[in-house]
Amino acid sequence: MAIRRALISVSDKTGIVEFSRELAAQGVQIISTGGTFSLLEKEGIPVIGISDVTGFPEILDGRVKTLHPAVHSGLLAIRDDEEHQKVMKELGLDYIDLVVVNLYPFKQTISNPNVEYADAIENIDIGGPTMLRSAAKNHAFVTVVVDASDYAGVIEEIKAGGDTTLETRKRLTAKVFRHTAAYDALIADYLTKQVGEELPESYTVTYEKVQDLRYGENPHQKAAFYSKPLAAVGNITTAEQLHGKELSYNNINDANAALAIVKEFDEPACVAVKHMNPCGVGIGADIHEAYQKAYAADPTSIFGGIVAANRTIGADTAELLSQIFLEIIIAPDFTPEALEVLTKKKNIRLLKLGELSVSAAERQSDWLSTTVDGGLLVQESDVRSLTEADLQFVTDRKPTEEELKQLLFGWKVVKHVKSNAILLAKNNMTIGVGAGQMNRVGSARIAIEQAGELAAGSVLASDAFFPMGDTVELAAKAGITAIIQTGGSIKDAESIEAANKHNIAMVMTGVRHFKH
Template sequence: MTAKRALISVSDKEGIVSFAQELKDLGVEIISTGGTKRTLEENGIDVIGISEVTDFPEILDGRLKTLHPNVHGALLALRDNEEHQAQMKEHNISPIDFVVVNLYPFKKTIEKEDVTLAEAIENIDIGGPTMLRSAAKNYRSVSVVVDPSDYATVVEELKAHGNVSFETNQRLAAKVFRHTAAYDALIAEYLTNITGETTPEKLTVTYERVQGLRYGENPHQQASFYKKPLTQKGSIATATQLHGKELSYNNINDANAALQIVKEFKEPAIVAIKHMNPCGVGVGETIAQAYQKAYEADPTSIFGGIVAANRPIDRETAIQLKEIFLEIIIAPAFDQEALDVLTAKKNLRLLTIELDEKAEKEAFLTSVKGGVLVQDEDVFGFDDATITVSTKREPTEKEWADLKLAWKVVKNVKSNAIVLAKDDMTIGVGAGQMNRVGAAKIAIEQAGEKAQGSALGSDAFFPMGDTVEAAAKAGITAIIQPGGSIRDEESIAKADEYGIAMVFTGVRHFKH
């Protein structure tokens, strides 16, 4: 075996003692630093200190220990380059054949609520990434391991062949550069946020793989699910699955849509989603009442849908939920009796999510061919709006309740969007239409006779009075919309003509 020396310096010490012992048994000399050196020595493994290699002490509280030609020359020298080998001999540098390094726990450090900037800075690793990059650059000759899950592969190949294969070294090197890129991206994000920069000249983001998916939107598309390293509470990425089949690509998308809508409500609420749009939303004094209203909103479309609740699911609600085929039920919790009812359905996915009302606004990324769009999350709520009554008649107390519900839902419906609400539930949803009156006609048709005395919510202003006209003919009595059209007066006049109360919010909610 040509490999002779390994440099080991790890923060994550999982499996490191047994791996070092395996290397030692194969005749590999172990070089180590700091806490790793102590751990190995305490477990009876002979270790060469890094200072014996560099002939220079560790200084600056350990900030400087491996940044030395005797280390990086040993990693970067090409083994088949005669000039490199001559220079190595001239400067008395011996090759290092293995680098086993993982980095200071920057992520764990900044996850702490009371972390200081000084603590975060101190946990930015310098020597570790430098050694990893040097070794990975020279992967034809150096095996570089950053992930404990790869220890076994390295040992197996050494025992079988006396060396690590080119293919494995190449794979390990690629993993190293992903690892260091993600590490640096997290540091960049942390410091950028501290400085208050919102549109940096370079956008560096990183995600961690949660799972591979069977396929994407369609069976011929490959897909995976990744999460942000510092994912906030109240997201699908932090959900706990209690029961059912593995989530699919479309499940995750729809579950996220359901979650965003149910967060809009403080009272007990249920949201039913189908293909990224709500088919039924209900609120009530209890979560069981809320579900009944969401179901009645559209008992056809809810079949095969996804349901999200903002209260724990109890037995009464579970019995209702069990009556139809659903893909997923999301809630803060399920009581044991509810679980006994719902887990009888083998494939029904049950997710728990901790809803966090204080979650910070995130940046949303949308991929386009060759690029990415970045925008702030739309967290503008009803209480944030400056509401003005634009018509002669003001809404009644009941109409105000219906208007609020319609506005909270329409904000989360694909544009152009119209939502009708009445008696604590949606009764009609017009989504993703090319013109606003078309969306209104779909919502009105779905509502049927229930449209009488209902409220209409629009995600954007009316470019003309035709939507108000359609609403009036359907018996709708109140409208909420942003306003701001150059033809607002036309819509206002139409509303006054039919005795409709119309209010402006001053804020649109396009959702493409």
């Protein structure tokens, strides 16, 4: 079989003139609609209007033009079926061998934060997806193209043999259904949000590939990186890489964890992350001071880690950063002088976020998903913030102003440590982090051991309640003076009694921050 007739109707006209000219040169008759018809005609390419095929005008502002039996019978007829051949001949219908369609720009329309609901609805394509699905279903005979990157390959095959191969048509068909599924998922998501539904009866999401990755968490695992179609700025998916090697799977996970922590702070903050856990966090009068504190928190673990800052990196901070091996540095921006320093290190990845425009308190929750065997877990992101007014002061001694400041600092960080999590803070920096242990006492021992002599006079933050008083006893031996924890255990009284015995100020939040 040979491709004789093509139907072309595209919103994105990239490359379509050149492609259509090549088709015409191969003797292919081109049918088109609306703006595509006008463009091809203007370019001197022989083209037939869709109304000449259907015998019916385009009506209702173009809403109805291709939804016609003359179009869909030409797409869906089985060419080697005698009954189909007979019907086509009796009704004077002709086959359509090639469909080139891309859809109304729904994504681009709703990306405007001020989009009107009516404009969004008007940009839901009906005829385009219908033609794509008809052609793709009948790919045994019909070639269907939805992506301009496939134009060249299709033309090559037509030139070589007059038609595309079945293998190519199968590949293009799979792409078509991915494309229409993604398109419909975006529409469904938009409309679901418009009516305020949060966890609907079916959960359909779509992502766009950013890049293939060399491998996944380990070298034997395949991996790729995908982004939400309308991802907000200030995230790893929208960051601009200014320098260094390609990001790996683990790099992206760690970078995302570092960003989540640094976004907790409005004041200048710097975060060092290793294996998705913070190994050092500091805040200061400027980002230079904040980095010095993050580094001092754990000079060992930061080696080979990832550093995120919520202010522009200047030359003085860059000089310090360049003195150790780091995988990634993430910041809203880098001064030219900082870039000059850091780009001397060949492999370090430098990621520019752009401005983090919302305060920590204004951050909106998103929906996070985690796969399990045979299913998917979906939950809100944990953006719950805490102020002094939210606290319950449960011990005889209330925290001092400085202790309270350090408790709130520690609480912002401990929520990002793998459970069970215990964190020690002092002087606006972390000094000990105990992560991921099977019991809270084990995590506390790790944090206290890491802090060493600095533990005396520090505060302790726990991501959940104390089921008994043993963690308080351990804290007292280390010289810890104040504790923040969720409360809610049936043994809260035991922990409070232990804190009172050792003159430790304890506050409860009523909020838990488990992170599995």
